[in-house]
Amino acid sequence: MTTSIESDKPLGNENFLVLSAHDFRSPRKANLHFITSELAKRGKTRFFSLRYSLLSKRTADPRLSLDAEANKIGTYQGVECYLWKTLIHPFNTRRKWLRPLESLMYTWYSRGQNPVLRQWISEATVIVLESGIAPIFFDLIKSLNPNAKILYRASDALDTINVADYIHETFARVAGQLHTIALPSKAMADAIPSKHNLAFVPQGIDHSVTEKADPSPYGPGVHAVSVGSMLFDASFFVIASKRFPEITFHVIGSGQGADPGYGDNVKVYGEMPFAQTLRYIKHAQLGIAPYSSNNLPAYLRDTSMKLIQYAFFEIPAICPFFIAADYPNRFGYEIGNEETIANAITRALIPSSNTARQQVLSWGEVTERLLTPKLYRDTEISL
Numbered sequence: 001m002t003t004s005i006e007s008d009k010p011l012g013n014e015n016f017l018v019l020s021a022h023d024f025r026s027p028r029k030a031n032l033h034f035i036t037s038e039l040a041k042r043g044k045t046r047f048f049s050l051r052y053s054l055l056s057k058r059t060a061d062p063r064l065s066l067d068a069e070a071n072k073i074g075t076y077q078g079v080e081c082y083l084w085k086t087l088i089h090p091f092n093t094r095r096k097w098l099r100p101l102e103s104l105m106y107t108w109y110s111r112g113q114n115p116v117l118r119q120w121i122s123e124a125t126v127i128v129l130e131s132g133i134a135p136i137f138f139d140l141i142k143s144l145n146p147n148a149k150i151l152y153r154a155s156d157a158l159d160t161i162n163v164a165d166y167i168h169e170t171f172a173r174v175a176g177q178l179h180t181i182a183l184p185s186k187a188m189a190d191a192i193p194s195k196h197n198l199a200f201v202p203q204g205i206d207h208s209v210t211e212k213a214d215p216s217p218y219g220p221g222v223h224a225v226s227v228g229s230m231l232f233d234a235s236f237f238v239i240a241s242k243r244f245p246e247i248t249f250h251v252i253g254s255g256q257g258a259d260p261g262y263g264d265n266v267k268v269y270g271e272m273p274f275a276q277t278l279r280y281i282k283h284a285q286l287g288i289a290p291y292s293s294n295n296l297p298a299y300l301r302d303t304s305m306k307l308i309q310y311a312f313f314e315i316p317a318i319c320p321f322f323i324a325a326d327y328p329n330r331f332g333y334e335i336g337n338e339e340t341i342a343n344a345i346t347r348a349l350i351p352s353s354n355t356a357r358q359q360v361l362s363w364g365e366v367t368e369r370l371l372t373p374k375l376y377r378d379t380e381i382s383l
Helices: 031-039 054-059 061-068 097-111 114-122 134-144 165-177 186-191 206-214 235-242 273-283 306-311 338-348 361-369
Strands: 014-020 043-053 074-076 081-086 127-131 149-153 181-185 198-200 222-227 247-252 265-270 286-289 317-320 331-333
Touching: 014 031, 014 114, 014 134, 031 043, 031 127, 031 149, 043 054, 043 114, 054 061, 074 265, 081 114, 097 165, 114 134, 114 198, 127 134, 134 149, 134 306, 149 186, 149 331, 149 361, 181 186, 181 331, 181 361, 206 306, 222 273, 222 306, 235 247, 235 306, 235 338, 247 273, 306 317, 331 338
Parallel strands: 014 043, 014 127, 043 081, 127 149, 149 181, 181 198, 222 247, 222 286, 247 265, 286 317, 317 331
Antiparallel strands: 074 081
């Protein structure tokens, strides 16, 4: 069943509520943190953090550093925040025989027996649900505030993050009643059970970062940089460093130490604050995204933050063929294949080969498309 969608119009002073398993105050930022900062420029904004309990200690939840702030309202960078801590929280048991108990846990949690949550839902004009557990509160929202505009931000596909059946079933039931389902990649569309309310709203970047990315940390010569630890493939640098001794490879935050196979031209750094990585990216001649597997969701081509950063700073990106796809600023290789790696790097270093530019939206532009997608032709998804 679907409901009619009112015509999009520019939003004035709204009351925004974000429901997510992140916390706005966490030091490690995801796309929803940046969107929330933009919402705060447009109206009163609240961020309610879900799925946190005593069990979170067993999973090394990144919000553990905020545990002392749990179950009380705080304000951070102009956003009211609340980390809801319960004795336990529902989770995917991954065992069929426990599904009935699992569903009971989710049913209990979805009733939202928290006075702050209920008050914030009642007072909101726009509610943003992030993919994951947040959609299970759809019925509660409709009962407390039937006029609220409900938006869904698909940070990840539900299959990719392995959510419980209860979440899958709830999302399938309510998807058609959401005002907008905002997808950061058109490759996600096939997995969404509703089609009339889809909008392509890509990842963005803070365009002011270019002003914070000087001076160059490099000396003379050609420099290539890799940032991040997701599915990091050390063998790429074993191969590339030997094949291109004239290139200095900078490996930042891989989560691994120096591989014994690395050449002397590989420099390894520990995890580095985002702001400090900017000058390494801006002033490099090559950006590397050394994913170790082709068994990755297709939407990663569009959502990888490192690839978005490389595109923004207009440096050619080296990545596996599957991720390179048809992006003009990417040069693909076969994982573990020396000749294709060498070919990708050689082609990327030819000036005439890397002149293509990829538009990267600011977070303000991303947020406007999330709120009013019909005002922008580039949000359309053809099915």
